[in-house]
Amino acid sequence: MFDRRNGDRGASGMGGMGGMGGGSGGYRDQQRGGPMRGNALARPRPAPYARGGAGGSGAPFRGGPPRSGFNDRRMDGGNNTGTPGDRLPTIIWSEIKLTPFQKNFYQPSTTVAQRSKTDVDGYLTTNEVTLKGDGIPSPNIEFSEPGFPEHVLSEIKKMGFAKPTAIQAQGWPIALSGRDMVGVAQTGSGKTLAYVLPAVVHISHQARLERGDGPIALILAPTRELAQQIQQVANDFGSQTHVRNTCIFGGAPKQPQARDLERGVEIVIATPGRLLDFLERGVTNLRRCTYLVLDEADRMLDMGFEPQIRRIIKQIRPDRQVLMWSATWPKEVRNLAEEFLDNYIQINIGSLTLSANHNILQIVDVCEESEKDNKLIKLLSEISAESETKTIIFVETKKRVDEITRIIGRSGWRVCAIHGDKSQQERDFVLSSFRNGRHSILVATDVAARGLGKINFPHISCRCRLIFAATAVT
Numbered sequence: 458m459f460d461r462r463n464g465d466r467g468a469s470g471m472g473g474m475g476g477m478g479g480g481s482g483g484y485r486d487q488q489r490g491g492p493m494r495g496n497a498l499a500r501p502r503p504a505p506y507a508r509g510g511a512g513g514s515g516a517p518f519r520g521g522p523p524r525s526g527f528n529d530r531r532m533d534g535g536n537n538t539g540t541p542g543d544r545l546p547t548i549i550w551s552e553i554k555l556t557p558f559q560k561n562f563y564q565p566s567t568t569v570a571q572r573s574k575t576d577v578d579g580y581l582t583t584n585e586v587t588l589k590g591d592g593i594p595s596p597n598i599e600f601s602e603p604g605f606p607e608h609v610l611s612e613i614k615k616m617g618f619a620k621p622t623a624i625q626a627q628g629w630p631i632a633l634s635g636r637d638m639v640g641v642a643q644t645g646s647g648k649t650l651a652y653v654l655p656a657v658v659h660i661s662h663q664a665r666l667e668r669g670d671g672p673i674a675l676i677l678a679p680t681r682e683l684a685q686q687i688q689q690v691a692n693d694f695g696s697q698t699h700v701r702n703t704c705i706f707g708g709a710p711k712q713p714q715a716r717d718l719e720r721g722v723e724i725v726i727a728t729p730g731r732l733l734d735f736l737e738r739g740v741t742n743l744r745r746c747t748y749l750v751l752d753e754a755d756r757m758l759d760m761g762f763e764p765q766i767r768r769i770i771k772q773i774r775p776d777r778q779v780l781m782w783s784a785t786w787p788k789e790v791r792n793l794a795e796e797f798l799d800n801y802i803q804i805n806i807g808s809l810t811l812s813a814n815h816n817i818l819q820i821v822d823v824c825e826e827s828e829k830d831n832k833l834i835k836l837l838s839e840i841s842a843e844s845e846t847k848t849i850i851f852v853e854t855k856k857r858v859d860e861i862t863r864i865i866g867r868s869g870w871r872v873c874a875i876h877g878d879k880s881q882q883e884r885d886f887v888l889s890s891f892r893n894g895r896h897s898i899l900v901a902t903d904v905a906a907r908g909l910g911k912i913n914f915p916h917i918s919c920r921c922r923l924i925f926a927a928t929a930v931t
Contacts, residue, residue: 541729
């Protein structure tokens with residue numbers, strides 16, 4: 458059921474750029490709206506942009522094609538003041554005949570079908586699961602129930618998981634049914650596996666990629682750290698089915714990422730800015746994308762990515778499947794869901810707002826700004842008296858991260874730091890050092906806040922202290 462099919466392509470195939478890929482200098486000037494120069498004859502604007510594949514028989518568009526080198530100049534600090542994605546063509550999906558694709562693969566197992574409503578309701582109540590929507594399938598409370606391939610079940614068993622988490626148990630049957638969904642659950646609830654495994658199944662039922670095809674599944678994440686963690690899960694569960702993936706994000710060389718995209722990968726895990734850069738340059742496209750994931754949607758909106766997300770979604774066919782995941786459910790996330798998801802099912806695990814973990818002792822010390830450094834050193838002295846501790850200090854600004862790191866280092870502790878100005882190589886080194894215990898203290902801005910929560914510490918007995926050194930907000 459889950460073997461890849463070769464599947465013949467439709468007659469439309471992969472439409473080329475046609476007459477759009479260059480042309481005379483006069484044509485390029487005309488595309489910019491400026492006067493004609495030289496002896497070139499004026500060309501009329503070409504016919505609709507022919508982009509075939511799974512998208513259909515060609516995608517009409519408005520706007521000029523990507524011009525080679527535009528983003529290189531902008532990203533290298535040139536004078537171009539355009540925003541990411543503003544040179545992408547506007548595809549008129551209503552004028553396209555879309556090639557149908559399959560997205561409902563779910564068949565309830567006998568165990569699920571025979572489970573009584575009382576048992577289902579008891580499971581939902583116990584795990585604080587609330588649901589909203591029509592035609593909601595029953596949860597799969599055992600790993601054997603969704604019908605995943607044997608190699609996936611073997612990998613799950615090897616990782617030592619006993620049962621699916623609540624978000625996985627309820628999310629898998631919805632995602633495998635091809636429905637749009639919103640999952641609201643706190644970080645660490647198992648959301649990544651809740652969308653990666655259905656993505657692998659979805660891809661396994663689509664025609665194989667051909668030369669020039671973009672990804673079938675696109676996963677957008679707010680930070681490079683989270684994107685890399687998602688890729689690790691995709692590597693664990695996609696390798697046996699030959700589902701390839703790549704992770705693209707800013708702060709790393711473009712060439713290796715571009716090579717992966719040009720070779721063709723079924724899953725792209727990306728931060729919005731770098732993805733738009735590659736789309737504008739024509740390195741990849743989203744014509745084959747039928748499975749879209751927005752992970753940490755609230756965080757992406759907090760970071761100002763909403764315009765980029767909108768530009769990306771408009772490059773994807775409207776009958777795509779969309780899964781949106783968030784730790785909170787603010788108005789901005791609701792508006793995005795209402796606009797881009799169709800007849801979606803909403804899953805809430807616990808409260809719709811962030812709340813304190815009752816298993817963690819939390820102490821708030823309100824003090825003057827001038828007292829913070831001394832109090833911090835005193836607290837670190839108390840923590841270091843315990844064995845096998847790890848301490849994370851979240852700070853408001855990059856400048857303050859560097860200041861606190863110097864203060865702690867001068868006091869004799871092995872400390873490392875991470876913030877937005879660090880290169881990817883530096884970030885990887887810092888996270889590796891913190892994981893393996895070479896450094897027991899990490900100072901970070903909130904760029905790493907959610908991603909660090911998913912670090913697997915090597916010893917169960919170690920304790921992680923979170924110290925918020927920023928100004929308190931009332």
